Amino acid sequence: MNQTEVYILGGFLGAGKTTLLKNLLQEEKKAGRKVAVVMNELGKESIDSSAVSEDIPLKELLNGCVCCTMQGQFEAQLHALLAENELDVIYIETTGAAHPVEVLDSCLSPLFADRLLVRGIISLADGSRWQDQDRLTIPVRRLLHEQIKHADLVLLNKTDLLTEKEQAEVVRDIQAIQANGKVLMTAHARVKLEDIRKLTASPKGAVLKSGINEQLHMKTYVHKFTGSVDLEGFEQFLRDMPDTIYRIKGYVSFADSNGCFSVQYSYGMPMYMKEPVKMKPLLVFIGENLDHSWIHSKMEEITK
């Protein structure tokens, strides 16, 4: 089964996300790829959806944020898009208030994590706003930095409003926050599709690995189980694992218990809930510098 690429478009309110989306959709059309869009807006009304032409499958999530209250709905929308269409790529435009890693988390529902290949988080920074960030409240400034820090590609947009000296200053600031990533300067979010698709790496060992590629710092690993799991062994794994694994979620059958359990782990706490129906047994791991083969061998050790 082919995996559908996913790109998350993030960045603060008004930074140019919809402008970028429009440009990318045009480029994708020229490239002949089958595209779908998920748009999330904070308001009740759909504002930006006119940016997406009618022949492109579009799902909208209004009046809330994917990363906070709308996670379930978001998962259902992605599921529907995958069920209704044969897609090469899905673009997700987040709200300007979204934390990109939380959105990434929502894309990796165990229901379909093996069908999606999240290529990366592209965050836009508004050059002129960046310079005025002292006027922002501390939480908003923190969000602005988080959006940059976790991006795999930063587009410093609205460079037409900055002098060359200012452009150099902002790039330096951004690189200080996000040392591993790439920064491109753009006006009107004009970017080549190749630059976006450079986030692409051919997945190695596709069965074991899904998600973000080697260049990215926040990575994912999907482990598919072939048998039931020893609960004690799993809890020992949770105690031993590096603290850079932030999130684990999925479905597992535990040895010595009947049925299938959903597993949710974040911030040190595992939670297990019995599922009414049998689900595909797999776990999604999200973290920094994930050692896929280490996780794989540990999961194999505890599988009966």
Ligand SMILES: Nc1nc2c(ncn2[C@@H]2O[C@H](COP(=O)(O)OP(=O)(O)OP(=O)(O)O)[C@@H](O)[C@H]2O)c(=O)[nH]1
């Ligand atoms: N001068 C200038 N204006 C830009 C540029 N990119 C986008 N804009 C304008 O900035 C405004 C906001 O752009 P959008 O693409 O709607 O930004 P957004 O991030 O989707 O906004 P929200 O959905 O509100 O978060 C629009 O009026 C754009 O035309 C740019 O590079 N330079």
